[in-house]
Amino acid sequence: MTTDRPPLPPFTRETAARKVRAAEDAWNTRDPHRVALAYSEDSVWRNRDTFLTGRPAIVEFLTAKWAREHEYALRKELWAFNGNRIAVRFRYESHDAAGQWWRSYGNELWEFDEHGLMTRREASINDVAIAESDRRIRGPRSVQ
DSSP, X not given: OXXXXXXXXXXXXXXXXXXXXXXXXXXXXXXXXXXXXXXXXXXXXXXXXXXEESHHHHHHHHHHHHHHSEEEEEEEXXXXXXXXXXXXXXXXXXXXXXXXXXXXXXXXXXXXXXXXXXXXXXXXXXXXXXXXXXXXXXXXXXOO
Protein backbone atom coordinates (compact mmCIF):
# COMPACT_ATOMS: atom_id res chain seq x y z
CA MET A 1 0.00 0.00 0.00
CA THR A 2 1.28 3.47 -0.91
CA THR A 3 1.05 6.27 1.63
CA ASP A 4 -0.18 9.61 0.30
CA ARG A 5 2.27 12.55 0.30
CA PRO A 6 0.03 15.63 0.21
CA PRO A 7 -0.57 17.95 -1.37
CA LEU A 8 -1.97 15.71 -4.10
CA PRO A 9 -2.60 16.52 -7.75
CA PRO A 10 -4.27 18.16 -9.49
CA PHE A 11 -2.37 21.14 -8.10
CA THR A 12 -3.58 24.67 -7.49
CA ARG A 13 -1.16 27.59 -7.20
CA GLU A 14 -1.29 27.21 -3.41
CA THR A 15 -0.77 23.43 -3.32
CA ALA A 16 1.97 23.53 -5.95
CA ALA A 17 3.81 26.20 -3.92
CA ARG A 18 3.46 24.02 -0.79
CA LYS A 19 4.87 21.02 -2.68
CA VAL A 20 7.86 23.11 -3.81
CA ARG A 21 8.51 24.41 -0.30
CA ALA A 22 8.27 20.90 1.17
CA ALA A 23 10.85 19.72 -1.35
CA GLU A 24 13.16 22.62 -0.49
CA ASP A 25 12.85 21.92 3.22
CA ALA A 26 13.55 18.20 2.75
CA TRP A 27 16.57 18.73 0.48
CA ASN A 28 18.04 21.23 2.96
CA THR A 29 18.15 18.45 5.58
CA ARG A 30 20.71 16.69 3.33
CA ASP A 31 19.17 13.39 4.47
CA PRO A 32 19.03 11.12 1.39
CA HIS A 33 16.62 8.65 2.99
CA ARG A 34 14.15 11.39 3.99
CA VAL A 35 14.34 13.04 0.57
CA ALA A 36 13.84 9.73 -1.27
CA LEU A 37 10.49 9.15 0.46
CA ALA A 38 8.95 11.89 -1.70
CA TYR A 39 9.60 9.81 -4.83
CA SER A 40 7.77 6.74 -6.10
CA GLU A 41 9.54 3.38 -5.77
CA ASP A 42 10.22 3.45 -9.54
CA SER A 43 10.83 7.20 -9.93
CA VAL A 44 12.87 8.14 -13.00
CA TRP A 45 15.47 10.91 -12.78
CA ARG A 46 17.66 12.87 -15.12
CA ASN A 47 20.07 15.02 -13.14
CA ARG A 48 22.50 16.79 -15.48
CA ASP A 49 24.03 13.85 -17.39
CA THR A 50 23.05 11.20 -14.84
CA PHE A 51 20.03 8.96 -15.38
CA LEU A 52 18.68 6.78 -12.58
CA THR A 53 15.59 4.86 -11.56
CA GLY A 54 14.18 3.95 -8.15
CA ARG A 55 14.56 5.00 -4.54
CA PRO A 56 17.75 3.01 -3.82
CA ALA A 57 19.47 4.76 -6.75
CA ILE A 58 18.16 8.13 -5.52
CA VAL A 59 19.56 7.50 -2.03
CA GLU A 60 22.93 6.46 -3.48
CA PHE A 61 23.05 9.51 -5.75
CA LEU A 62 22.13 11.98 -2.98
CA THR A 63 24.55 10.38 -0.51
CA ALA A 64 27.42 10.93 -2.97
CA LYS A 65 26.18 14.44 -3.84
CA TRP A 66 26.14 15.66 -0.27
CA ALA A 67 29.46 13.98 0.54
CA ARG A 68 31.12 16.32 -1.97
CA GLU A 69 28.85 19.41 -1.70
CA HIS A 70 29.64 20.79 1.77
CA GLU A 71 27.36 23.31 3.54
CA TYR A 72 24.77 22.79 0.81
CA ALA A 73 21.88 25.29 1.01
CA LEU A 74 19.02 25.40 -1.51
CA ARG A 75 16.17 27.66 -2.59
CA LYS A 76 13.37 26.48 -4.90
CA GLU A 77 10.66 28.61 -6.54
CA LEU A 78 7.48 27.57 -8.29
CA TRP A 79 7.70 28.43 -11.98
CA ALA A 80 4.55 26.81 -13.39
CA PHE A 81 2.08 24.00 -12.72
CA ASN A 82 -0.64 22.08 -14.53
CA GLY A 83 -2.56 19.03 -13.35
CA ASN A 84 0.03 16.63 -11.92
CA ARG A 85 3.10 18.54 -13.12
CA ILE A 86 5.19 21.29 -11.56
CA ALA A 87 8.09 23.29 -13.04
CA VAL A 88 10.62 24.71 -10.58
CA ARG A 89 13.60 26.99 -10.79
CA PHE A 90 16.23 26.69 -8.12
CA ARG A 91 19.63 27.77 -6.93
CA TYR A 92 21.93 26.31 -4.34
CA GLU A 93 25.35 26.99 -2.92
CA SER A 94 27.98 24.65 -1.54
CA HIS A 95 31.72 24.27 -1.40
CA ASP A 96 33.95 21.43 -2.44
CA ALA A 97 36.67 19.69 -0.41
CA ALA A 98 39.24 22.28 -1.56
CA GLY A 99 37.07 25.12 -0.19
CA GLN A 100 35.88 26.49 -3.56
CA TRP A 101 32.33 27.84 -3.30
CA TRP A 102 29.82 27.17 -6.08
CA ARG A 103 26.42 28.56 -6.94
CA SER A 104 24.34 26.20 -9.03
CA TYR A 105 21.28 27.33 -10.99
CA GLY A 106 18.73 25.14 -12.63
CA ASN A 107 15.27 24.11 -13.66
CA GLU A 108 13.37 20.99 -12.72
CA LEU A 109 10.34 19.36 -14.28
CA TRP A 110 8.34 17.21 -11.88
CA GLU A 111 5.53 14.72 -12.51
CA PHE A 112 3.46 13.14 -9.71
CA ASP A 113 1.23 10.12 -9.29
CA GLU A 114 -2.17 10.20 -7.61
CA HIS A 115 -0.53 9.66 -4.20
CA GLY A 116 1.57 12.84 -4.49
CA LEU A 117 4.80 10.90 -5.06
CA MET A 118 7.13 12.22 -7.72
CA THR A 119 7.41 9.71 -10.56
CA ARG A 120 9.69 11.79 -12.77
CA ARG A 121 12.30 14.48 -12.11
CA GLU A 122 14.33 16.13 -14.85
CA ALA A 123 16.96 18.64 -13.73
CA SER A 124 19.14 20.91 -15.85
CA ILE A 125 21.86 22.59 -13.79
CA ASN A 126 24.71 25.06 -14.37
CA ASP A 127 27.50 25.83 -11.89
CA VAL A 128 29.34 29.09 -11.29
CA ALA A 129 32.42 29.39 -9.08
CA ILE A 130 31.96 32.15 -6.49
CA ALA A 131 33.98 33.68 -3.69
CA GLU A 132 32.81 32.89 -0.15
CA SER A 133 32.06 36.60 0.25
CA ASP A 134 29.61 36.39 -2.70
CA ARG A 135 27.37 33.81 -1.04
CA ARG A 136 23.66 34.65 -0.98
CA ILE A 137 22.24 31.52 0.65
CA ARG A 138 23.21 30.65 4.20
CA GLY A 139 21.37 27.63 5.52
CA PRO A 140 17.71 26.69 5.27
CA ARG A 141 15.07 29.36 4.77
CA SER A 142 13.56 30.58 8.03
CA VAL A 143 10.16 29.22 9.01
CA GLN A 144 7.33 31.46 7.86
